[in-house]
Amino acid sequence: MAFYGVDLKSRLLLGTARYPSPKILADAIQSSGAEVVTVSLRRESGPERSGQSFWALVRSMGVRVLPNTAGCHSVKEAVTTAHMARELFDTPWIKLEVIRDDDTLQPDVFGLVEAARILTEEGFEVFPYTTEDLSVADRLVEAGSRVLMPWGAPIGSARGLNNVYGLKALRAHFPDIPLVVDAGLGVPSHAAAAMELGYDAVLLNTAVAEAGDPVAMAKAFALAIEAGHMAFKAQPMEPRDMAVPSTPTIGRAALGD
Amino acid sequence: MRIYVNGDQREVEPGTLAVTLDALGYGGRKIATAVNGRFVAATARSAMPVNEGDKIEVVAPMQGG
Secondary structure (H helix, E strand, C coil), rough: EECEEECCCEEEEECCCCCHHHHHHHHHHHHHHCCCEEEEEEEEECCCCCHHHHHHHHHHHCCCEECCCCCCCHHHHHHHHHHHHHHHCCCEEEEEECCCCCCCCCCCHHHHHHHHHHHHHHCCCEEEEECHHHHHHHHHHHHHCCCEECCCCCCCCCCCCCHHHHHHHHHHCCCCCCCEECCCCCCHHHHHHHCCCCCEEEECHHHHCCCCCHHHHHHHHHHHHHHHHHHHCCCEEEECCCCCCCCCCCCCCCCCC | CCCECCCEEECCCCEEEEHHHHHHHCCCCCCCCECCEEECCHHHHHHHCCCCCCCCEEEEECCCC
């Protein structure tokens, strides 16, 4: 699997927020096998330098970072944030979020497409956080995005895949664009289900960070993602309405009256 | 003169953005900056004058999903 020409072995992208401690974050990254972690930018004031110690920790893990524009509600905010992120993290990658609705954190897909176009023209490699809407995805690809990240469900909701039909349609429509289910997953079976649809990867944060044991949950998700991907490649059988005996009936002993 | 840094009002001496950030204790930190909503690259800070009433945003790496 490759994002913008960068080959990756792990199909799990991990968020770095909401862990009980920096040590648990570091252990969860290691246990997940993730090669890409998402990071953000926030105001740094006062003497505590919390951003500096966080950055030192991420650097020590040897992982690639995917900065986000979380919290941005306008194209201008998202574009400016992306520029700050590119300088700070020294990467053209940007997980583009332009949020419209605060209750669902649903993307403003109109702003998203516009910001994706501007950032692509400015040399960014955009990972848009979008809905499963096919037309929006098409516009994002037109705008230059070469990865799409549809939500499974609202961020942090742990609801799993809300619209399997829509996600399947997206996969069928974009066979050559890496697709990542980003957001809304709660348990490893959700991630396995996404991978069984043929998705290329899964991006997780809260489901790992807020588990009782984030380090074990990170590993559980990694295994589920690998299993789901392997199952997709193995071509699952089609469901049927009626039972079909798995044991051959030919040659069965005649024991009735 | 009075400026705003991450939303807080601060009194600083007139100077460039680079000098102002040093005076505010940001020297040597991994940060990115914007002035009045526009990104200012690290390489442009020493040529960027800070004016009365400017709104400066100073951000650093942070946890994110």
